[in-house]
Amino acid sequence: MKKKCENTxxxxxxxxxxxxxxxxxxxSTMGVPVTNLDAEIxxxxxxxxxxxxxxxxxxxxRELDKEGAAATAKTQPVVKLGSSGFTLSSADTNFxxxxxxxxQLDSRTFFADHNLANSGFLLRRARPIISGTVFRxxxxxxxxxxxxxxxQILDAYVNYHFDPELQLEAGKFKPPIGLEALQxxxxxxxxxxxxxxxxMPNRDLGVxxxxxxxxxxxxxxxxxxxxxxxxNGTTVNSDSDNDKAFAGRVFLQPLKTSDVNxxxxxxxxxxGSYEADHDGTSGLTPGYTTDGQQKFFTYAGGVxxxxxxWRISPQGYxxxxxxxxxxxxxxxxxxxxxxxxxxxxxNLQNTAxxxxxxxxxxxxxxxxxxxTPRHPFDPWTGHWGAWQVVGRYEELNVDDxxxxxxxxxxxxxxxxxxxxxxxxxxxxxxxxxxxxxASFSHTVFSGYTGAAPAVPAQAENxxxxxxxxxx
Amino acid sequence: xxxxxxxxxASLLIAAAGAKExxxxxxxxxxxxxxxxxYNAAFAKYWKAKTxxxxxxxxxxxxxxKQALSVINGLEADVVTxxxxxxxxxxxxxxxxxxxxxxxxxxxxxxxxxxTIVFLVHKGNPxxxxxxxxxxxxxxxxxxxxPKTSGGARWAFLAAWAYALEKNGNREAKARDFVSRLYxxxxxxxxxxxxxxxxxxxxxxxxxxxxxxxxxHLAIKxxxxxxxxxxxxxxxxxxxxxVAIVDKNAKRHGSLAVARAYLEYLYSDEGQEIAAKNxxxxxxxxxxxxxxxxxAQLKFVTVDGKFGGWQKAxxxxxxxxxxxxxxxxx
Numbered sequence: 019m020k021k022k023c024e025n026t027x028x029x030x031x032x033x034x035x036x037x038x039x040x041x042x043x044x045x046s047t048m049g050v051p052v053t054n055l056d057a058e059i060x061x062x063x064x065x066x067x068x069x070x071x072x073x074x075x076x077x078x079x080r081e082l083d084k085e086g087a088a089a090t091a092k093t094q095p096v097v098k099l100g101s102s103g104f105t106l107s108s109a110d111t112n113f114x115x116x117x118x119x120x121x122q123l124d125s126r127t128f129f130a131d132h133n134l135a136n137s138g139f140l141l142r143r144a145r146p147i148i149s150g151t152v153f154r155x156x157x158x159x160x161x162x163x164x165x166x167x168x169x170q171i172l173d174a175y176v177n178y179h180f181d182p183e184l185q186l187e188a189g190k191f192k193p194p195i196g197l198e199a200l201q202x203x204x205x206x207x208x209x210x211x212x213x214x215x216x217x218m219p220n221r222d223l224g225v226x227x228x229x230x231x232x233x234x235x236x237x238x239x240x241x242x243x244x245x246x247x248x249x250n251g252t253t254v255n256s257d258s259d260n261d262k263a264f265a266g267r268v269f270l271q272p273l274k275t276s277d278v279n280x281x282x283x284x285x286x287x288x289x290g291s292y293e294a295d296h297d298g299t300s301g302l303t304p305g306y307t308t309d310g311q312q313k314f315f316t317y318a319g320g321v322x323x324x325x326x327x328w329r330i331s332p333q334g335y336x337x338x339x340x341x342x343x344x345x346x347x348x349x350x351x352x353x354x355x356x357x358x359x360x361x362x363x364x365n366l367q368n369t370a371x372x373x374x375x376x377x378x379x380x381x382x383x384x385x386x387x388x389x390t391p392r393h394p395f396d397p398w399t400g401h402w403g404a405w406q407v408v409g410r411y412e413e414l415n416v417d418d419x420x421x422x423x424x425x426x427x428x429x430x431x432x433x434x435x436x437x438x439x440x441x442x443x444x445x446x447x448x449x450x451x452x453x454x455x456a457s458f459s460h461t462v463f464s465g466y467t468g469a470a471p472a473v474p475a476q477a478e479n480x481x482x483x484x485x486x487x488x489x
Numbered sequence: 490x491x492x493x494x495x496x497x498x499a500s501l502l503i504a505a506a507g508a509k510e511x512x513x514x515x516x517x518x519x520x521x522x523x524x525x526x527x528y529n530a531a532f533a534k535y536w537k538a539k540t541x542x543x544x545x546x547x548x549x550x551x552x553x554x555k556q557a558l559s560v561i562n563g564l565e566a567d568v569v570t571x572x573x574x575x576x577x578x579x580x581x582x583x584x585x586x587x588x589x590x591x592x593x594x595x596x597x598x599x600x601x602x603x604x605t606i607v608f609l610v611h612k613g614n615p616x617x618x619x620x621x622x623x624x625x626x627x628x629x630x631x632x633x634x635x636p637k638t639s640g641g642a643r644w645a646f647l648a649a650w651a652y653a654l655e656k657n658g659n660r661e662a663k664a665r666d667f668v669s670r671l672y673x674x675x676x677x678x679x680x681x682x683x684x685x686x687x688x689x690x691x692x693x694x695x696x697x698x699x700x701x702x703x704x705x706h707l708a709i710k711x712x713x714x715x716x717x718x719x720x721x722x723x724x725x726x727x728x729x730x731x732v733a734i735v736d737k738n739a740k741r742h743g744s745l746a747v748a749r750a751y752l753e754y755l756y757s758d759e760g761q762e763i764a765a766k767n768x769x770x771x772x773x774x775x776x777x778x779x780x781x782x783x784x785a786q787l788k789f790v791t792v793d794g795k796f797g798g799w800q801k802a803x804x805x806x807x808x809x810x811x812x813x814x815x816x817x818x819x
Contacts, residue, residue, distance in 0.1 A: 070693075071630060074692055074694045075694055078688050
């Protein structure tokens with residue numbers, strides 16, 4: 019017991035010594051005894067001040083980073099890649115280069131054609147489209163085409179846009195005449211443009227003044243060109259004669275900015291061309307073709323363009339919601355001569371007209387530039403793109419004088435004096451870039467006098483399909 | 490009498506009809522806003538009285554290096570009033586907008602006023618900052634702009650380096666170590682002197698601002714002597730911010746004569762008074778003596794004397810992969 023008490027006292031004595039030594043050698047912060055409440059408060063205050071400083075520094079660094087990012091953004095080039103293609107531009111957009119493309123893989127299946135036509139697949143168009151801007155006001159476009167059987171430069175031009183109302187374009191491009199001809203290949207409702215386009219020039223080389231006035235209510239274009247014949251699938255890059263052609267077009271959309279929604283999409287105008295002395299065999303069309311691209315009219319050998327060639331084309335469209343209608347009429351008046359017996363000249367006035375209509379079944383709006391599906395095709399989410407039914411009627415009439423018995427200008431009997439066609443089709447716009455379509459075209463001819471099998475000897479019935487990629 | 494009044498009125502109208510308006514663009518460094526606001530008004534009044542023409546001076550302010558780059562890249566300055574000669578030399582060399590000998594065209598190497606670098610601290614100087622040595626102590630947060638863009642920051646860097654050289658027997662390694670430790674205490678780098686002033690004075694970042702002398706005085710004047718105080722180090726650098734006509738731009742704008750007069754007027758009594766009132770050290774000895782009490786006396790080094798000039802200093806310290814790039818890691 020005594021020993022136990024003595025042990026207890028010794029432990030207490032040891033504990034007291036230990037506590038005393040701890041208070042002497044205990045660590046202190048900033049030289050302040052940590053057991054002092056005021057000192058602890060000072061320490062906390064300092065810590066709070068340090069934290070406050072850190073927060074302020076972080077805020078300031080964030081501000082500087084934002085300023086730096088904004089300054090960098092002003093000079094960094096901008097890269098965009100999307101449904102509109104690939105674009106690389108300077109930060110101020112004064113310099114830009116765009117890469118777009120158009121690929122059309124078609125099939126044509128002819129029925130009851132006496133094996134005159136080739137059914138099959140074809141690469142209708144394969145175009146890398148390189149466009150851009152330099153020094154803000156100068157645009158350029160270079161478009162070769164690798165489709166079909168020939169490689170050619172379709173477009174190569176520079177456009178100076180001083181103002182949307184006043185622009186100057188020079189190079190190779192579509193002359194300002196036909197409404198359907200000027201429509202983008204990707205936006206056309208059918209695989210092939212109508213017979214009206216047979217009387218329009220393809221591409222031509224020249225200089226054109228053009229612009230949009232009054233906020234786009236009126237547009238105009240007028241230019242001087244080498245002069246191109248009625249539709250020629252293969253374009254040329256030089257002039258074959260000394261004369262030049264004037265081409266011009268005015269198009270109005272008078273209610274474009276009005277409150278009358280139903281009439282905002284109404285547009286009409288007139289285009290035309292005039293060449294005083296268009297001559298040479300290269301001044302004539304190689305032939306008028308059907309929707310199936312079969313020739314039904316050809317000028318006879320030795321027939322040359324010799325004199326004035328003028329065209330006039332009243333045209334118009336109407337778009338309202340899912341409804342789209344486009345129509346035009348064209349007169350192509352050409353003086354021609356025979357260089358082989360019987361010699362002689364004539365003034366041939368060929369005409370064509372066509373009207374097409376379409377309805378977007380899924381309700382999207384249609385316009386001159388096409389249809390953009392509201393919901394791109396994605397079966398996983400139950401979206402099927404946009405669907406459109408289309409129909410068209412078209413006619414082309416060759417001047418009867420071309421078939422004169424005493425002074426013929428047409429290849430006879432292989433040519434027809436007129437072609438009439440109707441077409442129906444279904445277009446499926448999977449998204450802004452991919453489209454599938456199928457259509458059927460029926461063309462009948464008149465004025466064909468031959469007995470042997472030839473294109474105009476029977477109706478042309480052709481089923482078209484297309485897979486199109488455009489961006 | 491009536492006839493005389495009519496003649497006088499007619500003369501005034503003729504004079505007014507003949508008076509033209511000349512525009513000048515003065516591209517300046519960051520802290521000179523108040524100086525040129527006052528100076529431009531004074532010069533316009535002087536020029537109107539002298540010639541009858543109106544002068545409208547537009548200002549652009551920013552870090553001196555950044556401003557020089559802007560002029561090189563096409564900012565159509567008629568005159569530049571930058572923080573250091575190297576930046577104007579760059580405009581001459583890279584854009585050929587003014588001749589190489591521009592500095593000789595005006596007195597005192599085209600520097601109508603001088604300044605220096607001082608310390609601005611919070612009132613009471615809680616971190617007890619007395620000299621450059623205190624800036625490298627742990628726990629001291631130093632605010633200074635980025636020497637890559639700011640002229641004032643370059644002057645401050647050189648001042649710190651000069652101090653370290655003087656203290657350590659001109660040993661470069663010691664100076665480098667000193668300045669490295671200083672920049673380890675720098676939490677943010679604004680692009681210009683005014684930005685750093687705002688960071689310190691308004692945003693409350695840092696314990697000490699390495700400031701242009703005029704900026705320090707302006708901060709106290711604007712925010713109160715009860716908030717901040719100036720600490721003058723034992724040694725600093727004599728900053729000589731130069732001015733120059735940008736000849737090609739001024740000729741193209743038809744403003745050469747006015748631009749020349751604009752810069753020459755900085756050396757006039759009125760120009761020197763305005764500089765002094767805005768806490769720039771005037772070159773005019775009489776006016777400097779009049780305002781002597783507002784400027785601290787301290788030991789100066791010069792960039793020419795200590796560093797061999799701006800071309801050498803810029804290349805050694807502030808070019809890409811120079812000493813600043815080597816020692817400062819954000």
